[in-house]
Amino acid sequence: EIVLTQSPGTLSLSPGERATLSCRASQSISNNYLAWYQQKPGQAPRLLIYLTSNRATGIPDRFSGSGSGTDFTLTISGLEPEDFAVYYCLHYDTSRGTFGQGTKVDIK
Amino acid sequence: EVQLVESGGGLVQPGGSLRLSCAASGFTLSSYWMHWVRQVPGEGLAWVSRINADGSSATYADSVRGRFTNYKDSARNTLYLQMNSLRVEDTAVYFCTRGPLNGYHIQYWGQGTLVTVSS
Numbered sequence: 001e002i003v004l005t006q007s008p009g010t011l012s013l014s015p016g017e018r019a020t021l022s023c024r025a026s027q028s029i030s031n032n033y034l035a036w037y038q039q040k041p042g043q044a045p046r047l048l049i050y051l052t053s054n055r056a057t058g059i060p061d062r063f064s065g066s067g068s069g070t071d072f073t074l075t076i077s078g079l080e081p082e083d084f085a086v087y088y089c090l091h092y093d094t095s096r097g098t099f100g101q102g103t104k105v106d107i108k
Numbered sequence: 109e110v111q112l113v114e115s116g117g118g119l120v121q122p123g124g125s126l127r128l129s130c131a132a133s134g135f136t137l138s139s140y141w142m143h144w145v146r147q148v149p150g151e152g153l154a155w156v157s158r159i160n161a162d163g164s165s166a167t168y169a170d171s172v173r174g175r176f177t178n179y180k181d182s183a184r185n186t187l188y189l190q191m192n193s194l195r196v197e198d199t200a201v202y203f204c205t206r207g208p209l210n211g212y213h214i215q216y217w218g219q220g221t222l223v224t225v226s227s
């Protein structure tokens with residue numbers, strides 16, 4: 001079973017700054033089956049990125065995903081006030097899914 | 109518009125059973141993979157189970173395998189999660205989610221239903 005480790009646990013930044021979130025897998029992920037989600041308090045998560053680097057419908061282009069093998073990154077190029085939230089990565093395949101433990105992006 | 113509405117959560121004693129429902133609208137359930145994901149309040153997300161499009165195959169997290177059953181009722185366009193032998197550690201908000209037409213990630217989420225297992 002693949003384990004996903006996200007870092008840092010908390011990222012304290014100011015609006016306008018660049019956020020770089022890491023998701024590291026315990027084994028190589030095939031087919032780039034890695035997604036990213038944003039969750040705000042009291043809400044369901046929202047899909048941001050799928051297949052490592054594809055933005056979901058309606059997601060602003062300040063969000064981008066990259067990576068391969070065991071190392072994946074979500075980058076937010078300039079934080080907007082609505083971007084302060086918790087972010088999760090998800091590895092998925094035809095049989096199961098595994099989430100990382102999350103990275104909280106809060107206002108510095 | 110895709111909508112997923114969960115129901116059936118509540119308070120149950122350890123060892124008890126509960127069945128969650130997820131009413132789907134805006135799409136045909138039998139065309140999509142569906143997943144259940146849970147979240148202990150204040151903690152992270154945990155994948156629970158997935159079922160394929162025609163409902164013929166379901167897989168489970170180790171923590172629930174043998175106790176939970178994920179199945180579809182295509183006539184009602186409703187997804188179910190039958191939860192037996194519930195444990196205190198099963199306490200969580202349970203989300204019903206849908207995959208895309210061609211792919212395996214989670215695309216849409218319901219708002220969740222809270223299950224509390226306590227004596």
